[in-house]
Amino acid sequence: MVQRNISALLLVVIFLINFLSLIYQVVWMRSIMLVFGTTALSISTILTVFLSGIALGGYLGGRFIGSIENKTRFSGLALIALGIYCLLSIYIFGLLNYPFHFFTEITDSSTLLNLVKFAFCFIVLIFPTTVIGSMFPIVSHLYSREFSRLGQDIASIYFMDTLGAAIGALLCGFFLVPVAGLKLTAVGSGLIFILLGALVLASRGGGSEVKAVPEEKVFSPKRSEAAEPEASTALRCFILASLFLTGLSALVLEVTWSRYFHIILGSGIYAFSMVVAAFLMGLSVGSLIIRRYFERIKNPKLLFSYICFFIAGISFLVIQTGDIFEVLYFYLFHATGEFYLFQGLIFLVTFALLLVPTSLMGANFPLAVKIFSSSAGRRSRDTGMVFSINTAGGIAGAFLAGFILIPLIGVEGSAVLAAGIYVTIGSAFLFIAHPKRLHYAALSIVTIIFLASGAASYGGPSQHVSVYYNGVRFKSMEDYRRARDKIKIIYAKQGLYGEVSVHIDPYLNALVLLNNGKVDASTTRSDMQTQELLGHLPLFFKKNARTVLNIGLGSGITTGAVASHPGVEIIDSIEIDPLVSEVAASYFAPYNNNALSDPRVRVFNEDGRHYLENTHTEYDVIISEPPNIWVSGVSQLFTTEFYDIAASRLTPGGVLCQWIPAYEMEPEDMDLILYTIKEKFKYVGYWTNNADSIILASNEMILPDHDYIAGIMSNPVTLKEIRRGLPNVDTARIFSILSHPARMLGPEDKLPVTITRVNTDNLPLLEFKSARNIYKRGHAVRKAKIKKGS
Helix, strand or coil: CHHHHHHHHHHHHHHHHHHHHHHHHHHHHHHHHHHHCCCHHHHHHHHHHHHHHHHHHHHHHHHHHHHCCCHHHHHHHHHHHHHHHHHHHHHHHHCCHHHHHHHHHHCCCHHHHHHHHHHHHHHHHHHHHHHHHHHHHHHHHHHCCCHHHHHHHHHHHHHHHHHHHHHHHHHHHHHHHHHHHHHHHHHHHHHHHHHHHHHHHHCCCCHHHCCCCCHHHHHCCCHHHHCCCCCCHHHHHHHHHHHHHHHHHHHHHHHHHHHHHHHHHCCEHHHHHHHHHHHHHHHHHHHHHHHHCHHHCCCHHHHHHHHHHHHHHHHHHHCCCHHHHHHHHHHHHHHCCCHHHHHHHHHHHHHHHHHHHHHHHHHHHHHHHHHHCCCHHHHHHHHHHHHHHHHHHHHHHHHHHHHHHHHHHHHHHHHHHHHHHHHHHHHHHHHHHCCCHHHHHHHHHHHHHHHHHHHHHCCCCCCCCCCCCCHHHCCCHHHHHHHHHCCEEEEEEEECCEEEEEEEECCCCEEEEEECCEEEEECCHHHHHHHHHHHHHHHHHCCCCCEEEEECCCCCHHHHHHHCCCCCCEEEEECCCHHHHHHHHHCCCCCCCCHHHCCCEEEECCCHHHHHHHCCCCEEEEEECCCCCCECCCHHHCCHHHHHHHHHCEEEEEEEEEEECHHHCCHHHHHHHHHHHHCCCCEEEEEECCCCEEEEEECCCCCCCHHHHHHHHCCHHHHHHHHHHCCCCCHHHHHHHHHCCCEEECCCCCCCCCCCCCCCCCCCHHHHHHHHHHHHHHHHHHHHHHHHCC
8 A cells, every 4th residue: 555655656757847847948948048048049949958958857867866875765856956956047047148248248159159158058058957857767667666667657657757747838828928927827837846856856756765775676576577588788779779769750750740720720839839749749649649558569669660660641631630630620710719728629629630640659659678788687777768768859850850850941842751760760660679570561561551651742722821820711611621722832931930021912913911811911902001110200200310120030021121211231131031021122122122131231140139139239219029929939929028229228208119919908908018118218198090000119209300200201212112011192291180180198197006017028918818818709700791791
């Protein structure tokens, strides 16, 4: 009974450790990105260090657990130390800003700064991640008491491990960060680590854990177990290499699936959490299933081979399910009237689509431990080795997929490559398993079937126009697909941040720029008006502006509008995605007046906030027009901390111009944005056409000057550019527009009682609220279309 209680406790421990580790992965990544920026390389650096610590911990935990006298006490103290560090982590990461800013002051070398980022991430993450990683082999050692049950026990632990991580991903994305905020989430999770450590210390580990005992004596294997031949050194090396490659391929597939599903689901925090959780949940299901059948497995190498072949075939077919997923998304969207119910159903669909390949991956891990560890005396060391090597492969796979494979050969090509690796490993295991000829024939037939089905659908229509944002606004799925099929795609490419595409809208005769299926810029009349005014409006108020910063290049039309003002001497445009810069310089050049060829214009492919915080340049005008707030990484450009940075980089009397997607905002959301900006600026006002809004903020009064405006309008180049957004406008009309903002706040306007808190880095209210708003808007737009009969 005591041993059974201890075993149950160990499963709870591994569940909670990985539940909390996924929460901290989100919290730490958000915290560190505020210092290093949200560039792909920064995110990859953080993830690489995080997983490296996990891999190192897995190796060290397996390597040294046998020599630790009281393993239970060691585990408890390690968890308490981890909890204390986690309690302080938000503040520790906040301190990184000071030394990192020092390095940005002394060097402009991107290579050196990237090395500094890696070093700082290593320093702050290596301790907690190593402790987290070490817990898997340690718990495995304490839990698994019979060598004959090693595979089953590892399957049980791996099930709880991945299940905890999946639930942590969902809970963090849907509840903890949006409701509690980063700091409270970090503190609460740290306290749970400490309590968990105290609970482990209070437990009784059994007499065998009081003193260091060689593993072979702890197990006392039976004759049948002792007689089992150990794997040769060459075979063990081959197994480790295979585990590295399967870990690599699994992460390549996870990244490709994420990219593919984000075009259907969007690239917000909710979609990210669902895809990660579905992947992890599938792993947990697979390990649970294999646990039940371990005793019946007569040839584990042959089963490992079969699993690799089936992963290869089914995983490639996953990204051919786009049409099915679109239909399900459309009908579930309109069959539900509650946001969280809809998200729950979409998670179930995502989970179902990924269930088979991820379950097979989850089954293969404990199977690999059983194959690799044929000696009772090496069980803990082997478990740690398998865990660390598989994790190391995952590090390589995540990096290769995001930075090399997808930009080079695309999503489908990357999936094919990952499937090819699985086929190769499966073939090798088939050879060393020495099965009957029937197995060779069966797997050959399976491979042919998968190749044929994959080839039939490979290269099919890509989901360039999203169903999650555009499709759900149509009356029917058929209407959406007919409209989509008429669109002429003239550019589409996968890059570091997803898919960038350009198409010609046949209905509006307009050029449209999309990111992951979501329109970010176009030459439609309404968008041209907004893009032009973003460039002109602040220059009407800030007299004789010489330096302008434009965050969010997009089509380049706003930059072109600024460039039409001859008095401006420096125009810096910040665009995080190089593919967007490429499109702006080519396809949109006729519409932005070749702005990127203007010698005054400098384009930086950088995170806007990070650039602004570390630049030495002061600007007369800062224009911020990033993507929609719900897009991952964008919300940090709408927080009080960002506006504080912007205010510090403006010249005296400088003007901040902020684009707001009013069509996604409720009235209280607009108030929240205005008063968030008002925290750092004395004067805040906005102009709107009820679809888009443009906010101006300054520490000096925002008043139009008729004579100054007339001087601007007298320049034929500037006037021509202004009239692209506002046809037939004259000085009187411009002055009238500028004199009548929708709202203007001054120093005497205080935070109303209806606004209890502003939008901050710690609690990014707008990010999650805007994600829920697009659900409401999709329903509203469709209902309006049905009512009009269009």
